[in-house]
Amino acid sequence: MIDLGIGHPYNGLELLAFQRALYAPDRSYWTNALASPAHGSFNDLPPTLVIVGEHDPLRDDGLDYARKARSEGADIKTHVGKGMPHGFVMQQHLVPEASAEAEKQILAFLAG
Helix, strand or coil: CHHHHCCCCCCCHHHHHHHHHHHCCCHHHHHCCCCCHHHCCCCCCCCEEEEEECCCCCHHHHHHHHHHHHHCCCCEEEEEECCCCCCHHHCCCCCHHHHHHHHHHHHHHHHC
């Protein structure tokens, strides 16, 4: 978040901190598994697909979540959109090839 969030045009540290304050205003919530699943147990986690952009300020959080879950035996797949920002999957009109590749990963994951 530090490396990719400083000076980010629409997902900078200030905006992310503001959004976190709206979502979890009490600091004690930040490590509550109901607010932040990375702080919970992965025992009953269903097969999961984690998609992040290479230049997403939240990339490392997503990849850390996947690593932790995988280390506890969860079935986790990951996809990193090369050169992509946060939310690239929903930006078909801006990054059609990367968005289509992520969609392909999603459909393959759902197909099992």
